[in-house]
Amino acid sequence: MNDNPTEGRDYRGTVFLPKTAFPMKGDLPKREPAMLERWARLGVWDRLRTQSKGREQFVLHDGPPYANGNLHIGHALNKILKDVINRASQMAGHDANYVPGWDCHGLPIEWKVEEEYRAKGKDKDAVPVLDFRAECRAYAQHWLGVQSDEFQRLGVAGDWANRYATMDFDSEAMIAGEIGKFLLNGSLYRGLRPVMWSPVEKTALAEAEIEYHDHVSPTLWARFPIWGKGRPSLTLDVDQLIGASVVIWTTTPWTIPGNRAVAYGPDIDYAIVHVEGVSEGSLLRVGERLIVALALLPTFSKDAGLAAHTIQRIIKGSDLDGTLCRHPLRDWEPANGGYGFSVPLLPGDFVTTEAGTGFVHIAPGHGEDDFNLGRQFGLPIPETVNDDGTFTQHAPGFTGLHVFKAHTAVYEAMRAAGTLAATGKLTHSYPHSWRSKKPVIFRATPQWFIAMDQPVATGAAQDEGTIREKAREAIARTHFVPEAGRNRLDSMIAARPDWCISRQRAWGVPIPVFVSKQSGEPLRDPAIIARVVEAFRTEGADAWYKPGAAARFLGPDRDPALYEQVMDIVDVWFESGSTHAFVLPPRGLHFPADLYLEGSDQHRGWFHSSLLESVGTNGVAPFKAVLTHGFVLDEQGRKMSKSLGNVTAPQDVMKQYGADILRLWVMNSDTALDLRIGPEILKQQAELYRRIRNTLRWLLGSLDGFTEAETVPYAELPELERWVLHRLTEIDARVRQAVATHDWSGVYPEIHAFCATDLSAFYFDIRKDALYCDRADSLRRRAARTVLDVLHRCLCKWLAPVLVFTAEEAWLARFGAGAGAAESDDGSVHLLDFVFVPEGWKDDALAAKWSRVRELRAVVTAELEKARAAGTIGSSLQAKPTLFAPGQDHALLTPDLWAEVCIVSDFTLLDESAEGGVAGAEAPAAKAVFHPAPGTKCARCWRVLPEVGTSAKHPTLCLRCTDAVESLT
Incomplete structure (x- = not known):
C-alpha cells in the first residue's frame, strides 16, 4: 500500500465488498437441466437411500395419475407439494423413500385408443381382445414415460427407475389377489341394482368418474x-x-x-x-x-x-x-x-x-x-x-x-x-361422464358389488364390524389436513351404497371369478385365486383372455362347461385403492403409510376407494394422515379451458421461468384452498424469487474467504447477532412443526419475509458497514460473519425442499469443489439434514427488546426519509438525529449502538419530555428530529465525523478506517 498520504487516495480496494461467483440472474431454464444431469451422474437418490438405512421411515404413498397425456398444472401442484413434504421429512432425519406410480388401466386409456380407431374408421369390437389390450398397454407406456420425464423436470425426486404401474404384471397379480380376498371373505357378490351408466361408453361408472353440468331436461x-x-x-x-x-x-x-x-x-x-x-x-x-x-x-x-x-x-x-x-x-x-x-x-x-x-x-x-x-x-x-x-x-x-x-x-x-x-x-345440474362429457343414466344391470354392511373377517386386530363401520372408525383415527376433510369423507362413507366394482370394458384387470351355471353362485375357491395370481405374475392379466383359460384356472376337477367365466374388469378405483398392497410391504415400506396426499376431489375417489379396499382386507386404513389440496384456477378465479385461452401449462412456465418459480408458487399459496395462476401471478413469484436469490447472493459474497477460525462463540456475540439466532430458532420450530403435521401453509411466505424484512431491510442493512469497513479481525465483523455462515447453511437447507435447484447452486457456491472446497465435487445439499439449531439460541426477552428497538428505529428512519425527500441529505450517514423516547427506552442501546442501528454518523438520545412528547398508556410516544452530522465525510466508510483529518498518514479517513487500512499492510 502507499504510505505517503495524499488527498486523493482511492481506498476502494481496501473495502471488503461482497465477492461471489453466484450470479444475480438465476437463468433457471438453462441451469436446471444441467443440475438434473449432475444429480443423475452422482446417483444422489441412491446415495440418499444408502445413507438413510436404519432411520425411521417416512412413507408418502403416491396416488397414481392416469398415463394418458402431458402433465397439466394440477399435476404440477400435486407432485411439487408431495416432493416438498418428502424432501423436508428426509432432511428432518427420516428415510423418505418415495415411489411414484401410475394408473394405466380402464376407460381413460381405452377411450383414447378407441378415438384413434374411430379416426381410422376401425371397429373396436372387431379387434381381438388381446390385440386391443396390447395397444392400450403401448399407449399407456408411452405417456408414462413422457409424464415421468416431465415430473423429473419439475425437480421431483423419487425412485423413478423402480416406479410402480397398475399394468405391471406384479401389480395385476396383486390386484387379482385383493379381489380374491373379498370373494373368499364373502363380501363380493353379484346383484341387480341401478348404477350410473354411460350409454356412450357402454359401462357402469363410479361417482368419482362423474362431473355435473347444466343440462336441459x-x-x-x-x-x-x-x-x-x-x-x-x-x-x-x-x-x-x-x-x-x-x-x-x-x-x-x-x-x-x-x-x-x-x-x-x-x-x-x-x-x-x-x-x-x-x-x-x-x-x-x-x-x-x-x-x-x-x-x-x-x-x-x-x-x-x-x-x-x-x-x-x-x-x-x-x-x-x-x-x-x-x-x-x-x-x-x-x-x-x-x-x-x-x-x-x-x-x-x-x-x-x-x-x-x-x-x-x-x-x-x-x-x-x-x-x-x-x-x-x-x-x-x-x-x-x-x-x-x-x-x-x-x-x-x-x-x-x-x-x-x-x-x-x-x-x-x-x-x-x-x-x-x-x-x-x-335446466338443472345433471351427471355427465367426465371422459365423453355426455349425460349418464341410472340403469339396473347385473354387476359385482362389495357389501358395505356385511360383517367381514379380515384376520386383523380390528376385526369386528362391517366395512362401513370399520371405515368410519378408521377415519376417526386419521389425521386430516385440513381438518374439514374428516367430515367430508366420513359423510360419504356413511351414505354410500354397496361398492359396484365391475366395468364392462376390456382394458384392465378382470374380476377373476367363475359362477356356477346351476346355482348362480360364485366359486369361492382359494386354489383358483392362487392359480390366477401366479399366472398374472408371469403373463399379466392377458392370461385370463387366452384360449383355454377357464379350464386352466378351474383345474382338472371341474368342467368349464358348467361355469361362467366373468369377463368384466374391475373398477380402476379398486385398482388404485389396492396400490398399498403391491407398493408398500413388497418394497420394504411400512404399512399403513404415513400420508396420502391428493386433490380434494379424492375424498370420493382415491382416499375413498383406498380406505374401503384396505379395511376390507386388512381391517385398518392404509394411511395415518390425509392431506388435500385445492384446484388450480386462472387469475380471475375461472376454471382453465382451451376455449377461454386461460390455460397455464407447467411446460411453458418452466421454459420461461424455470421449475423453481413454479415450486415457489405452490408453497407461497394456501394449498388447502383453490389456487390461482397466470402471467401476473408468475411475475410476482419471479420477483419474490429474485429477493430470495439476492439474499443468498449477498450472504455468499459477504462470506468470501470465511473460515472456522473466524467463528465467535455464542457468549461473545453482540446482541444483534444473538437476536438473529433467536429468529432462526423460531423458523426452525415452524419448519419442524410442518414436518410433523404436514401443514405447510404460510411456512415459506414466513421464510421469504424473514429474508426480506429481518435480514435484507434490517440486519444486513445495519451490518454492511462493519462487514465492509471494519478490520478483518474485529470482533464485530467476525461475529457478523459467524452468523452469516449459520444463515447460509440454514437458508440453503430450509429452501432445499422447495427451491431444489437454487438451493443446490447456492450450497455448491461455497462447498462445491469449484468453490475451492477441499472435498470432491460430489456433494449436494440434498444429501444433508436440516441444521441443528440449539435451543439455547432461543431468547424471548431479547426478542422483545429488539422488537422495541425496531419500533424506535422506524421513528428515526421516517424522519430521515423526510430530510432525504427534501434534498437536505443524500445519505443517512449525513445525519445526527435526536430521538426523544420514554425513560424506559433509554436503557435499550447506547447512543453509539443507536447510530449503528439507524445507520447514521452520530446519535443523541433524550427523554421524551424534552420535546413535549406525550406518553400513551400502553405504548409511550417517541419522536425523532433531524440534525446534520458535524464533521467531514470519511473517504472509505462515508460516515461524517469530526475525527476525519486527525490522522497525518490518512487525513481523509476516520480513525476506524485508518486502523483497518493499516492492518492490511
Missing part, C-alpha cells in the same frame, strides 16, 4: 288413474278415490316405461282437487279429479294451466296406503297391453314437497331410491334399457328408441292414452 306431469285397492289396510274408503288421478312430475320422461309404482309421503297433506276451469292449451280436463300435495298446488296450477278448482278434501299420505293405480300407458294401443298391470301407491320417506306434485313415480331399474323401495315391496325390476341407451323389448312400443330422444314419443303415447297432464323443460 324435458319434464312431464302424468296422471295415474286410481282404480281400486290392493290390501284392506286402507284408512280411506277407496270408492271416494276411484276415478281420481294421482299426478306425478318427472325430469326423466324416458323412465315412464319402467314405472312400477308411485311413492307418497306418509305425513304430507294432499288435496283432492276438482278441476273447474283450465287455461288455453292446457291438457287438463274440466270435471276431472286430481290429487297433488297441498303445498305444491299453486305451482302445479301455474305449470299445468289449472285456472279454477275446488278442493274436495284434504287427506294425509298415509290415507293412500294400499291404493292401486293404472299405468299411464295402459290404454296405449301400440303397446299391445304391455302395461296392463297395476301400479301400487307406496310410502317413501324420500318424498318431499320441495318440487313437483308430492308424488314420485317409481322405476326400480332407474334410481337408487326407486330400487330400494322396489326391493322393500317386492316390485319387479324390468331391464328396459340396453347397454347403448336404447329401449329393450321390455319397453313395449319404444323398442330400439334411444332414451335421450324418447321424450317426444313418450309425450305422444301418453297424450293418446289420455294421461299426459303437462310438459315442460328444466
Whole structure:
C-alpha cells in the first residue's frame, strides 16, 4: 500500500465488498437441466437411500395419475407439494423413500385408443381382445414415460427407475389377489341394482368418474288413474278415490316405461282437487279429479294451466296406503297391453314437497331410491334399457328408441292414452361422464358389488364390524389436513351404497371369478385365486383372455362347461385403492403409510376407494394422515379451458421461468384452498424469487474467504447477532412443526419475509458497514460473519425442499469443489439434514427488546426519509438525529449502538419530555428530529465525523478506517 498520504487516495480496494461467483440472474431454464444431469451422474437418490438405512421411515404413498397425456398444472401442484413434504421429512432425519406410480388401466386409456380407431374408421369390437389390450398397454407406456420425464423436470425426486404401474404384471397379480380376498371373505357378490351408466361408453361408472353440468331436461306431469285397492289396510274408503288421478312430475320422461309404482309421503297433506276451469292449451280436463300435495298446488296450477278448482278434501299420505293405480300407458294401443298391470301407491320417506306434485313415480331399474323401495315391496325390476341407451323389448312400443330422444314419443303415447297432464323443460345440474362429457343414466344391470354392511373377517386386530363401520372408525383415527376433510369423507362413507366394482370394458384387470351355471353362485375357491395370481405374475392379466383359460384356472376337477367365466374388469378405483398392497410391504415400506396426499376431489375417489379396499382386507386404513389440496384456477378465479385461452401449462412456465418459480408458487399459496395462476401471478413469484436469490447472493459474497477460525462463540456475540439466532430458532420450530403435521401453509411466505424484512431491510442493512469497513479481525465483523455462515447453511437447507435447484447452486457456491472446497465435487445439499439449531439460541426477552428497538428505529428512519425527500441529505450517514423516547427506552442501546442501528454518523438520545412528547398508556410516544452530522465525510466508510483529518498518514479517513487500512499492510 502507499504510505505517503495524499488527498486523493482511492481506498476502494481496501473495502471488503461482497465477492461471489453466484450470479444475480438465476437463468433457471438453462441451469436446471444441467443440475438434473449432475444429480443423475452422482446417483444422489441412491446415495440418499444408502445413507438413510436404519432411520425411521417416512412413507408418502403416491396416488397414481392416469398415463394418458402431458402433465397439466394440477399435476404440477400435486407432485411439487408431495416432493416438498418428502424432501423436508428426509432432511428432518427420516428415510423418505418415495415411489411414484401410475394408473394405466380402464376407460381413460381405452377411450383414447378407441378415438384413434374411430379416426381410422376401425371397429373396436372387431379387434381381438388381446390385440386391443396390447395397444392400450403401448399407449399407456408411452405417456408414462413422457409424464415421468416431465415430473423429473419439475425437480421431483423419487425412485423413478423402480416406479410402480397398475399394468405391471406384479401389480395385476396383486390386484387379482385383493379381489380374491373379498370373494373368499364373502363380501363380493353379484346383484341387480341401478348404477350410473354411460350409454356412450357402454359401462357402469363410479361417482368419482362423474362431473355435473347444466343440462336441459324435458319434464312431464302424468296422471295415474286410481282404480281400486290392493290390501284392506286402507284408512280411506277407496270408492271416494276411484276415478281420481294421482299426478306425478318427472325430469326423466324416458323412465315412464319402467314405472312400477308411485311413492307418497306418509305425513304430507294432499288435496283432492276438482278441476273447474283450465287455461288455453292446457291438457287438463274440466270435471276431472286430481290429487297433488297441498303445498305444491299453486305451482302445479301455474305449470299445468289449472285456472279454477275446488278442493274436495284434504287427506294425509298415509290415507293412500294400499291404493292401486293404472299405468299411464295402459290404454296405449301400440303397446299391445304391455302395461296392463297395476301400479301400487307406496310410502317413501324420500318424498318431499320441495318440487313437483308430492308424488314420485317409481322405476326400480332407474334410481337408487326407486330400487330400494322396489326391493322393500317386492316390485319387479324390468331391464328396459340396453347397454347403448336404447329401449329393450321390455319397453313395449319404444323398442330400439334411444332414451335421450324418447321424450317426444313418450309425450305422444301418453297424450293418446289420455294421461299426459303437462310438459315442460328444466335446466338443472345433471351427471355427465367426465371422459365423453355426455349425460349418464341410472340403469339396473347385473354387476359385482362389495357389501358395505356385511360383517367381514379380515384376520386383523380390528376385526369386528362391517366395512362401513370399520371405515368410519378408521377415519376417526386419521389425521386430516385440513381438518374439514374428516367430515367430508366420513359423510360419504356413511351414505354410500354397496361398492359396484365391475366395468364392462376390456382394458384392465378382470374380476377373476367363475359362477356356477346351476346355482348362480360364485366359486369361492382359494386354489383358483392362487392359480390366477401366479399366472398374472408371469403373463399379466392377458392370461385370463387366452384360449383355454377357464379350464386352466378351474383345474382338472371341474368342467368349464358348467361355469361362467366373468369377463368384466374391475373398477380402476379398486385398482388404485389396492396400490398399498403391491407398493408398500413388497418394497420394504411400512404399512399403513404415513400420508396420502391428493386433490380434494379424492375424498370420493382415491382416499375413498383406498380406505374401503384396505379395511376390507386388512381391517385398518392404509394411511395415518390425509392431506388435500385445492384446484388450480386462472387469475380471475375461472376454471382453465382451451376455449377461454386461460390455460397455464407447467411446460411453458418452466421454459420461461424455470421449475423453481413454479415450486415457489405452490408453497407461497394456501394449498388447502383453490389456487390461482397466470402471467401476473408468475411475475410476482419471479420477483419474490429474485429477493430470495439476492439474499443468498449477498450472504455468499459477504462470506468470501470465511473460515472456522473466524467463528465467535455464542457468549461473545453482540446482541444483534444473538437476536438473529433467536429468529432462526423460531423458523426452525415452524419448519419442524410442518414436518410433523404436514401443514405447510404460510411456512415459506414466513421464510421469504424473514429474508426480506429481518435480514435484507434490517440486519444486513445495519451490518454492511462493519462487514465492509471494519478490520478483518474485529470482533464485530467476525461475529457478523459467524452468523452469516449459520444463515447460509440454514437458508440453503430450509429452501432445499422447495427451491431444489437454487438451493443446490447456492450450497455448491461455497462447498462445491469449484468453490475451492477441499472435498470432491460430489456433494449436494440434498444429501444433508436440516441444521441443528440449539435451543439455547432461543431468547424471548431479547426478542422483545429488539422488537422495541425496531419500533424506535422506524421513528428515526421516517424522519430521515423526510430530510432525504427534501434534498437536505443524500445519505443517512449525513445525519445526527435526536430521538426523544420514554425513560424506559433509554436503557435499550447506547447512543453509539443507536447510530449503528439507524445507520447514521452520530446519535443523541433524550427523554421524551424534552420535546413535549406525550406518553400513551400502553405504548409511550417517541419522536425523532433531524440534525446534520458535524464533521467531514470519511473517504472509505462515508460516515461524517469530526475525527476525519486527525490522522497525518490518512487525513481523509476516520480513525476506524485508518486502523483497518493499516492492518492490511
